[in-house]
Amino acid sequence: MAGLRQRQKLDRDRRIVEAAARLFREFGYEGVKIETIAEQAQVSVGTIYNYYESKGDVLVAVVSLEVNEVIAAGEGVLAAPPADAAQGVNALFGIYLRHSLHYLNKEMWRAAMSMSTLHPQSPLGRHYSGLDESLCRQVCLLLAKLKARGSIGAWVDVNLAGRILFNTMNMMFIDFVKDDAAGMEAVVDAVGGQTALIVSLLAAREAPVVSGLVSGPRAGPWPVMPS
Incomplete structure (x- = not known):
């Protein structure tokens, strides 16, 4: 029963x-x-x-539905990442971006982002931030697999590098959401170009002379990935 x-x-x-x-x-x-x-x-x-306490909470539940499906789809990339590190990260980001308008449209995303920004410590704001953190963690997990396989340098802090990659993609997604005329494939291509540049640095066998990816404070509330 x-x-x-x-x-x-x-x-x-x-x-x-x-x-x-x-x-x-x-x-x-x-x-x-x-x-x-x-x-x-x-x-x-x-x-x-x-x-739900409010209509805003219902909207964030729609965002949560979207993100949970995206994370589930991303597990396929983590299960068998492409040999090329940039292709692996962009396969994950392609899923994130292309699925983002399955349940929501740009106006809905703007409303959700606005509410989470105006009330960051509310249950709604914390839930929204938690969804971003879940996506970011998946990027870090992918980098950990790529590092273990030798596709990126052994020197790379996968938590910090994953956060840099995710934040870069996320800011471009925010710009995409703000512009009603922006097309999906254009933002996928733009993200791909920036990802390829960053991952080319991560793939170096030795740490670049100037690098924030080797040491420094760990990013995010999740456990540190094994080196």
């Missing part, structure tokens, strides 16, 4: 999030009321508030 109740709860949650994603895409985040989401999801308004 407990298992049935849990499945019913998960089903209601999924219906809420998917209904919200459809409505936000069609009418814009500001143009959608909680009552409309409840009607589309075939639940009561009270049920939505049992799951």
Whole structure:
């Protein structure tokens, strides 16, 4: 019986999030009321508030759905990374970027980013930041595999280098989201070019003379990857 109740709860949650994603895409985040989401999801308004404190939390749940699917897809790259390190990182980033508009559109991303920036210490803001950290950790895990295989230098701090790569990609994604005219393949190509440049430095057998990738404070709250 407990298992049935849990499945019913998960089903209601999924219906809420998917209904919200459809409505936000069609009418814009500001143009959608909680009552409309409840009607589309075939639940009561009270049920939505049992799951989420606000409409903003529902939007971040849509972002979470997007990111969780992206991370799951990225596991395929980690399972069998390409021999070329830049190709491996760009395969991962290609998944991140191309899947980013599956449930959300640019207006929805802007709303989510705005709320997380305005209220960084709120549950919503911390959840949004946590999603970014999960993606960043996956990049670090990929670099750790590439390092173990010899595709990047043994001197590379994979946690710091992974954060640099992720932040570079993420800032270009933010610019893409801010520009309604920007096309997906253009940003994928632009990210690919910058990634290739950074990874070419990481692939050096010895550390460059000027480098922030060898030592310094560890980045991120996750455990340090093995060297």
